[in-house]
Amino acid sequence: MKQSQLFTKTLKDAPKDEKSLNAQLLIRAGFVDKLSSGVYTYLPLGLRVIKKIQNIVREEMNKIEGQEILMPSLTPKENWEISGRWVVEEMYKIINEDTGLGWTHEEIITPLIKKHILSHKDLPKYVYQIQTKFRNEPRAKSGLLRGREFIMKDLYSFHETQEDLDDYYEKVKQAYDNVYERCGIKELTYFALASGGKFSEKYSHEFQTITEAGEDVIYICNKCQAVFNKEVKEEKCSNCNSDDFTEKKSIEVGNIFRLNTRYSEPFELKTERGTTIIMGCYGLGISRLMGAIVEVLSDGKGMAWPKNVAPFQIHLIEITGGDEEIKQKTQEIYEILQNKNFEVLYDNRDEKTAGEKLNDSDLIGIPLRVVVSKKTLSENSVEVKSRNEKDACLIKITEITNYVEKFFQ
């Protein structure tokens, strides 16, 4: 992707109303645009991150240089009045009490399963979706951390026995651990005991990532490392009886519940033998996770994306001084890397100074920076620098492919 073509550009200053770090950085770097409180458009860079987190790759569109964006489903009336299309009947308006926008899907999945699971031999079953959820938050806040419209993965499991649910519960826990590992925040993410809320059993488990931007408080037992959400924390650790805790602010990036028969009972979800089916549900906020990664992995200069979720792998920057040869050489390197199927953002902008390009690169936070300039070419080299390292080094142009392959191994 050539940066001169990229929609959109970076901002020098964050909008003054944005206080939260993830909102400031994501808006400044052109990853997202705020339509209204808690409602965001994902611009090309941000959508690439969302897709990475969803682990969905749309290579064909990229090959034809398509730039996908994602716009919110909740849009203000005034915008439609400008085009005169508020009156269009096809547009979904929540003007009656017969329709609600989905904020969770137990009430949908349970009757669906009832219709299609006809025998105990069909169990267990695990069904999930990745979908936009709508919640009329009394107070949307903290950028992507608490929105009114957001992207969430919700998985539901159906079992004949408690033991089977328990087994699966552990498997989901491990799967979630892998997600946070691959997203680069495992070190800061804790598995905490939490309240089950109104519609579950007594306890549930949450994955809590330590950050000052979080709205939860967790207590980590210094003796046995058990972790408790503030809402269920008691004087002494219920695991080892110690009273020595570390208190941390955190954001909930995932949760797993044993629903048991809370929904299967009212919906009369049973096997042909008459056994009431036992359910589990497991949520993971995709867009919140993106915000949490920014909160946790950024520095004074900008974001620092982990390799697996970065919008691009390589930020290739030319510093030409107006020299067409340098531009041509950079273009060649760009093509070499692309032919090796690396995702490259190529800063080919003529009108930008070196300082602007390097600062933009730090802000956007692509893991590997490759700079081509008169200085490097005089030694048949390019300069490479990891976003997480302070120092750069020169490598021969003939070694680029090897170096990059090793870097992303």
Add this chain to the structure above:
RNA sequence: CGGGGCAUAGUGAAACGGCUAUCACGAGUCUUUUGGGAAGAUUUAUUCUGAGUUCGAAUCUCAGUGCCCCGACCA
């Protein structure tokens, strides 16, 4: 939903109740520039909306709306 704050160009700021609403960045055109936020020329506004006070309102008053923060809420 309670409490507090804010609202001027795409972004950030300035302007005592009084001249044509000013500046920087961004963006457009032209010339020169390129290793850590360049130079000059030129262009870029319904001061959130509505009412009111006044000879005169970005500025004062009232109402509304939006945004941010604290709290409450959050399967």
